[in-house]
Amino acid sequence: MLARRLLAPLGGVAVAIALYPVTWGLDAIAREGQLGPGFWPRLALGGLALACVGKMLEDWQRLRRAAPGAPDARPPLARGKLVAGIACIVGYVLLAPVLGFALVSALFIAAFLVLGGMRSVPAIATNVVVGVVALLYLFVRLVYLPLPKGDGPFEAVTLALYRALRLY
Amino acid sequence: MGEIFANLGGGFVNAFQPLNFAMILLGLTIGIIAGALPGITMLNSIVLVLPFTYLMGIVPALLLMIGVYCGGVFGGSITGILFNIPGDPMNVPTTWEGYRLSRKGQTQYALGLAIMSSAFGGLVSALFLAFFAPPFAKFALTFSTVEFFAVVVFGLASVSVLGQASMAGALISLFTGVLLGTIGTEAQYGVERFAFGVPFLKTGVDFVTVLIGLFAIGEVLEQLVVKGAEPAPATSGARAIPKLPLLALWPLRWSLARGTAVGIAVGGLAGAGATVSSFVSYGLEKQISKEPHLFGTGHAGGLVASESSVNGSTGGAMIHLLTLGIPGSAATAVMMGAFLIHGIQPGPLLFTKQPEQVYTIFAGMILANVVMIALGFLAALSFAMLMKVPASILNTFIVVFCFLGAFALRNDLADVWLTMLFGVLGFFMRRWDLPIPPLVMGIILGPMAEQYFLTSMVSHANDLTVFVTRPVSAVVLAFSLLMVVWPFVKTFRARRRHAGGG
Numbered sequence: 001m002l003a004r005r006l007l008a009p010l011g012g013v014a015v016a017i018a019l020y021p022v023t024w025g026l027d028a029i030a031r032e033g034q035l036g037p038g039f040w041p042r043l044a045l046g047g048l049a050l051a052c053v054g055k056m057l058e059d060w061q062r063l064r065r066a067a068p069g070a071p072d073a074r075p076p077l078a079r080g081k082l083v084a085g086i087a088c089i090v091g092y093v094l095l096a097p098v099l100g101f102a103l104v105s106a107l108f109i110a111a112f113l114v115l116g117g118m119r120s121v122p123a124i125a126t127n128v129v130v131g132v133v134a135l136l137y138l139f140v141r142l143v144y145l146p147l148p149k150g151d152g153p154f155e156a157v158t159l160a161l162y163r164a165l166r167l168y
Numbered sequence: 169m170g171e172i173f174a175n176l177g178g179g180f181v182n183a184f185q186p187l188n189f190a191m192i193l194l195g196l197t198i199g200i201i202a203g204a205l206p207g208i209t210m211l212n213s214i215v216l217v218l219p220f221t222y223l224m225g226i227v228p229a230l231l232l233m234i235g236v237y238c239g240g241v242f243g244g245s246i247t248g249i250l251f252n253i254p255g256d257p258m259n260v261p262t263t264w265e266g267y268r269l270s271r272k273g274q275t276q277y278a279l280g281l282a283i284m285s286s287a288f289g290g291l292v293s294a295l296f297l298a299f300f301a302p303p304f305a306k307f308a309l310t311f312s313t314v315e316f317f318a319v320v321v322f323g324l325a326s327v328s329v330l331g332q333a334s335m336a337g338a339l340i341s342l343f344t345g346v347l348l349g350t351i352g353t354e355a356q357y358g359v360e361r362f363a364f365g366v367p368f369l370k371t372g373v374d375f376v377t378v379l380i381g382l383f384a385i386g387e388v389l390e391q392l393v394v395k396g397a398e399p400a401p402a403t404s405g406a407r408a409i410p411k412l413p414l415l416a417l418w419p420l421r422w423s424l425a426r427g428t429a430v431g432i433a434v435g436g437l438a439g440a441g442a443t444v445s446s447f448v449s450y451g452l453e454k455q456i457s458k459e460p461h462l463f464g465t466g467h468a469g470g471l472v473a474s475e476s477s478v479n480g481s482t483g484g485a486m487i488h489l490l491t492l493g494i495p496g497s498a499a500t501a502v503m504m505g506a507f508l509i510h511g512i513q514p515g516p517l518l519f520t521k522q523p524e525q526v527y528t529i530f531a532g533m534i535l536a537n538v539v540m541i542a543l544g545f546l547a548a549l550s551f552a553m554l555m556k557v558p559a560s561i562l563n564t565f566i567v568v569f570c571f572l573g574a575f576a577l578r579n580d581l582a583d584v585w586l587t588m589l590f591g592v593l594g595f596f597m598r599r600w601d602l603p604i605p606p607l608v609m610g611i612i613l614g615p616m617a618e619q620y621f622l623t624s625m626v627s628h629a630n631d632l633t634v635f636v637t638r639p640v641s642a643v644v645l646a647f648s649l650l651m652v653v654w655p656f657v658k659t660f661r662a663r664r665r666h667a668g669g670g
Contacts (some may be wrong), residue, residue, distance in 0.1 A: 006602075008340075008587055008600040008602065009340065011335075012340055019345070019347075019362065022362065023361075026354075029357045030357065033630065034626065034630065035622060035625050035627070035630065036357070037356065037357045037359045037361060038361075039622070040346075040350055040614075040618040040621075040622070041347065041350045041361055041362070044343050044346040044347040044350060045343075045347065046372070047339065047342075047343040047346070048344060048347060049620065050339040050341055051336050051339035051342075052336075054339065055334070055336035055337055056339055057336075060335060071415075075394050075639075076394075077393055077394060077599075078394075079393075080393075080394075080620055081392055081393045082389070082595075084198075085388075085392050085393060089588050089591065090588065092571065092588075093571070093584050093585055093588055096581060096584070097581060097669030105568055105571075108564075108567070108568070109565075109568065111566050112560075112563070112564040112567065113560055113564050115392065116392065116559065116561075116564060118558075118560045127561060127564070131565060131568070134229065135568065135572070139572055139600055143576070145572070145579070146579055147575070148581065152359040154505050166350075
């Protein structure tokens with residue numbers, strides 16, 4: 001348990017150590033005797049490293065005081081759902097330039113609703129259709145947001161959809 | 169004084185002209201809606217209405233922009249309270265308390281408090297502007313980057329009151345935020361920092377992407393995957409219709425007064441603005457409060473203080489523009505553009521040459537804040553209806569709106585990637601007991617602190633003592649130090665008492 005709790009602050013120390021040398025070259029532009037553009041990042045990295053060490057000590061002390069074998073106070077996690085949720089979100093952004101906003105949003109809405117526990121197909125379909133059409137009207141027609149249209153055949157599908165909805 | 173009353177009376181007559189009043193209503197509506205949508209900030213909406221003012225006279229044009237300004241600074245608190253998505257960085261402290269109140273089933277109360285305290289802060293600030301603008305502007309002009317740095321440090325020091333569960337955890341978050349704020353092209357020397365050749369990093373990390381990701385996406389993931397997580401907002405949806413708690417404000421009158429005073433004072437410092445004032449007033453309120461341990465769990469005093477200071481800063485920011493012709497914030501800089509487009513140079517001569525216009529603007533601000541109670545109520549009512557939607561649907565569309573909000577910033581999918589990345593980071597920060605608010609403060613206030621610090625150093629030949637030899641800076645920094653040290657003193661005294669008793 002201690003190793004798991006130390007993971008985040010250790011990561012912070014590693015990031016601070018890795019980035020510190022990057023700041024050395026930044027001050028070359030500064031005049032003699034003046035604080036350069038590397039000063040503030042160094043301050044932040046130093047502070048981050050110190051705070052991480054402090055957190056490690058704090059966690060170590062807290063665990064030392066806790067009764068041996070005491071359960072983790074944090075609520076349990078549905079790991080499968082977490083992976084699926086992150087995959088949905090990453091896939092949403094990853095596929096947006098390929099499929100276009102309309103198609104990728106339809107897929108995302110359906111997938112995330114299922115992940116959230118919705119099982120009724122008509123309800124999912126209604127949310128997808130009403131949601132995507134409303135979003136397109138609001139953000140393409142009214143706000144003129146140049147949302148991704150997709151690549152190749154998907155672009156043609158998006159444009160056809162825009163024409164059908166009289167967005168163009 | 170009699171002359172001011174007479175001019176203000178004339179201003180009200182002008183502001184009540186049908187076209188002028190319609191512009192106030194239209195501006196407020198646009199501002200509240202735009203402010204509530206993440207990614208479309210109050211500043212964006214002022215910029216968007218600017219071209220429409222070309223064909224108007226200066227008074228309706230300015231009243232439209234003032235409406236957008238007053239409505240925009242309030243609007244972001246609605247989605248913050250309901251969905252944990254602050255519309256603007258300045259609404260972040262309101263979100264910390266308002267969303268927690270909402271999760272406790274007190275959505276009506278939280279929304280009502282936000283509306284009333286915003287209107288109160290804005291109203292007092294507009295009255296202050298009408299009566300004390302010239303002498304205050306003269307006093308504020310004596311401030312330099314040294315004092316601005318001290319004020320921003322005071323805001324950053326409030327991290328100590330946000331991280332009482334784990335000070336080290338709060339500091340990790342704070343320094344991570346400060347570090348993220350250094351990414352991109354540095355303002356003074358034009359050097360790229362931590363961009364590593366990635367084009368979109370050269371312009372820096374937009375803090376709106378961080379806000380949307382950490383708060384909204386992190387919360388959606390939390391609700392999706394944590395077994396036994398707090399009930400979704402839909403369970404309290406039936407009680408989401410806002411209520412205007414006039415009597416409930418009385419016990420919070422001192423929080424309201426402090427928040428408004430901080431808003432006017434910090435808003436009056438050119439360049440500081442509503443975001444700094446909301447953080448400063450929240451930190452101050454927690455330090456003064458008799459129940460600081462309840463902050464972050466849905467504390468009405470924290471909400472009222474931050475919300476009143478946000479709208480309280482609007483009058484302060486207008487002081488510089490109208491009395492000196494210097495914009496006090498980005499929003500007032502756009503308004504200055506409207507003045508110049510119409511061939512009017514704001515400044516001291518405006519009060520002698522065109523007093524009727526100046527006092528119509530003052531009257532417009534006063535009216536806008538009164539009318540905002542009704543419009544804010546209607547807007548909150550519409551948004552609150554969404555609370556009745558089942559959590560699975562709400563969470564799905566929150567992610568879609570986050571996508572759109574992040575994309576709208578620069579029409580770049582890179583911002584959407586960042587938002588989603590910060591969303592996942594926000595989820596794990598919650599798991600690792602790292603508080604999120606200090607990171608947000610670091611990324612917003614960190615770059616300001618750096619800019620003011622380095623400029624002060626250049627102006628004063630690297631003499632660090634300048635921060636303690638200038639009285640205002642010394643006092644503010646002493647308060648900041650006290651704020652940081654006080655929790656440790658309290659802990660030490662409690663331990664000694666405990667040891668003595670045991």
